[in-house]
Amino acid sequence: MNIIEAIYKRKSIRKYVPYNISQSDFGDVENLVNNVQSLYSEIQMKITLIKEGIKIQEISKGIIGSYGKIEAPHYMVITSEEKEGYLENIGYTLEQIVLELADRGIGTCYIGGSIKKELLKDIMEIPSNQKPIIVVAFGYPANEPELEIKELENFKRKALEDIIIGNYEEKFREIFNLVRVAPSAINLQPWRLYVNENSIDLYANKGNILTKGLSHFSELDSGIALKHLELGCKERNITFEIKNQKLEDKKNLKYITSVML
Template identity: 25%
Template sequence: MFELNIEKSWCDAVYARSSVRKYTGAPDKEQLDRLGVLCRKLSWQGVTIRMFKGPGLRSQIRGTDVYAVIIAKQGTPMEVEGFMGEALVLEATAMGLGSCWLGAGYYPDIISRNVNLQNDEAVHCVIALGKAQLPAFAPKRKPLEKVCGMTEAQLGELGTWQKEAVLAARVAPSAINMQPWKITADKTSVTISEPTAVLYKKYAALDRGICMLHATVGAFKAGRKAAWKKVDGGYAMRA
């Protein structure tokens, strides 16, 4: 599980994105085709991602009517939704597009009708996509030491892949920027798990999946291929 061909361009994309809610237009035809191809590649391990153009987004998103819907088969860990969805976000970023994860910013009835949602399927999030009105800005995140209990230099002593994985994981987006993860790094692994107190649990597992994709991209940047294993309260990566 959590196996994916990582693109080199995503290494920069993890640091170059921020949520976009105002757009100057939808992606053009060529961009839509490229995103459509990627959605097909990302549709496995219990998740299907489909692109739509038309009504469905609430008014907090302005200037685009294009969005991707993440459809999960019953029993699929929510982390997979975050992992695959964030791959689409990073590819869109690398293509120069803006995006925004939406847990609440869409009309569920329209989306369910569009995707012809089956009884054993659920939609928890959609992703708005389009041409951003403004450039991305560095989003606020918890300090590195608070997230993993280590400085960048201490992480570097463990290994380059651990350092790059944790730095990329730290900047992952999450619902209402809660960053509901605890990151632990040691000589052999990087673990992303639930902290003891999570105020807003609804998307915590999905957020964790987003964070795991960022860690995977960080390890890739250091020349390593990540392998994830379920552990108590989260997932551990060896690379």
């Protein structure tokens, strides 16, 4: 996978062709799901592929997200234990899959919102210690050019100085731009990166009076941003280690983890 191209191709696809992806492509998705690396291996999570999308569409009133009802040929339903770090674990894990699919010309869309466990009981098996957290729609985009590479200036995002705090070498600018274009709930970009001499500390905005209802997505979105940061470092051959230093929260910011350089 060309990670730079995949990141600049990816976008939330809301309309899909009304037929299944090929058997070969679906097999590739299964392989990705079965082998993807999570952030915290000690947190149990499960990604269930729903091949017959109509099953999710029939209960979609219970999983309507930021974009409203998304009708796709296939879906992923993600369940997890509710432990410290479980949301960023999900975001980090899913984004690897989402980018791999974008590279293959398969569109995706994160669908948030509260998912009632009882709605899914006849569709899939949910471990007793887990609950459904998020759904990802996937399939071929109805509009083929939608997964073409976009230029950085065509992304509507916060300026780098709004999300990156501290001084950094020029080699990190491209990496931080990869983080800058990461997807987030209603494009809030809740992550903040504090750059130090030997580390980058990741925090999530806790939200204001208007966005408190989306605060749980801040941590999931920060996991997505962390994946972009990791992939950018790998692309630049920068040695790093993800390590939770258990730092204190800052005003209106929750500490997530650190990347040790």
